[in-house]
Amino acid sequence: MASHQLSQQAFDRLKAEFEDLSTRGRIEVADKIERARELGDLSENGDYHAAKDEQGHMEGRIRQLEHLLENAEIIAPPPAGVVGPGSVVTIVYEGDAESDAERYLVGHIEEKVGDLDVVSPTAPLGAALIGANEGDWVAYDAPNGQLRVQVLKVETV
Incomplete structure (x- = not known):
């Protein structure tokens, strides 16, 4: 199971x-x-x-x-600055301004806090973010092709 x-x-x-x-x-x-x-x-x-x-x-x-x-x-919380399940991550898509940054909670939907959207660690974006550090660029496959995002900030809940 x-x-x-x-x-x-x-x-x-x-x-x-x-x-x-x-x-x-x-x-x-x-x-x-x-x-x-x-x-x-x-x-x-x-x-x-x-x-x-x-x-x-x-x-x-x-x-x-x-x-x-x-x-x-x-699960244990990830090390400081590293994205893992339970992290709140601020990302910006390649080509967007930092003012367009988005915040997500990476984890199970039951981890939801406040009004943050949740992205599952098994979803394409979530899987790409797991293990990334602040400043890293990661890519993932989306329905419209490959997208790249930069991890601006990683917080623990």
Whole structure:
């Protein structure tokens, strides 16, 4: 089974979310369903259907978290200035001005912080960036041909 590479911080956050949803979350949804049932006719009971829908979404998230945690590989942060899973990288495309630089988090989508876009280490751009140092130029194959980017800055989350 494929592992999901996660930082210790992301793993701990996901584990806390799993524990919260599988305890408090389930109890709250069960209470909502019970209160809605007490209102009578379930066929036209919007509160009941909303609570059941919420329960379905929550159970799906619990299963997703369970799978992620069971198959997680906790990775060490990369050395300072080197792009690795969990790095926030600022890049600029060849031919663009530095003012057009873009910032990405390189890693699993569950590592997402703030409004940063996430690029997977297995995506063409992410794979090209892994191991690069600040100042390096890397190339990757895109649908429209090969693109080159320069790594301007590497930060750890």
